[in-house]
Amino acid sequence: MQLSSRFPVAVQLLIIIAWTPDKYKVTSEVLALSVNTNPALIRRILGSLKTAGLVSVTAGTGGAKLARAAQAITLLDVYRAVELTSDDMLFGLHATPNSHCPIGKNINQVLQPHLDQARRALEDSLQQVTIQQLVSEFPPFDSGYAVLVSK
Amino acid sequence: MQLSSRFPVAVQLLIIIAWTPDKYKVTSEVLALSVNTNPALIRRILGSLKTAGLVSVTAGTGGAKLARAAQAITLLDVYRAVELTSDDMLFGLHATPNSHCPIGKNINQVLQPHLDQARRALEDSLQQVTIQQLVSEFPPFDSGYAVLVSK
DNA sequence: TATGTTGTTACCAAGTTGGTTACAACTATC
């Protein structure tokens, strides 16, 4: 089983936004080109990032900016923004174990703390990496790339 | 997004098998009662556990036993047995980023190590917990429970 | 007003999941 690809895509969006100089306009069209999908899908993900307070998108005229510094956005922030639909559960427990069985009766209570711990380990790791860090792994923006975006 | 409930169910199965004295026969019927589902689903999961070498099921006469000691089975073993369908990927990368974009071209290579690290953190945590440990959190098997299983 | 962009809705095909039925194959016992 696999988590959705929304998370990696969201990271890519943030990297591009952070990587592009402020004077250029990063539209969902441009982002869609890089991810190789269509703008509506980008806007959908961008919506989650906006709700989470990671980016600000100016409606109408277009263009996305980071809502806070790239070194203040971790992979965990992104993960939470786009993947956490319901609550904090990474592993879904079986809904209704048999309450008459001595094991089934308490299985969820016994299991939960350990699953929480595993989830926390995952999140701690994601928290160690910032968007700034990832951006620094790419070549700097070059004016030649300006064809990809609009002023 | 959420991982399937197969994993927690598989853990529950192993706990019951480990918890039940050897002289009792733990059939998929009994396990289904505890999980509150039907035997076929149990056999499906039990099949994965068998393939992974965690349990041995005697076909025909019925009954599941642990294939190795309960303290030698970790949650990671179970996780891998039932959740890893394809390869080691927890996060699915976007299949085809645009190779003409300086970001899209390398995004997967840059992201992969960090996602791997996060996955490893998750797995390390799961590896700390054994089935034996979980069994010890339940009351011991009582002859009164024998109605749940058959000799 | 005209243009370009966003936000959102609606819909679709594909894949996954848990659930269920059915049945052949198997093993022990009578």
Place this chain on the structure above:
DNA sequence: GATAGTTGTAACCAACTTGGTAACAACATA
């Protein structure tokens, strides 16, 4: 050998999620 109980597996289903797509109103700038 026949019987009974069980496993292994296939087939199918409804519900859900996902990525993809089209469409269009709302918006902001020129």
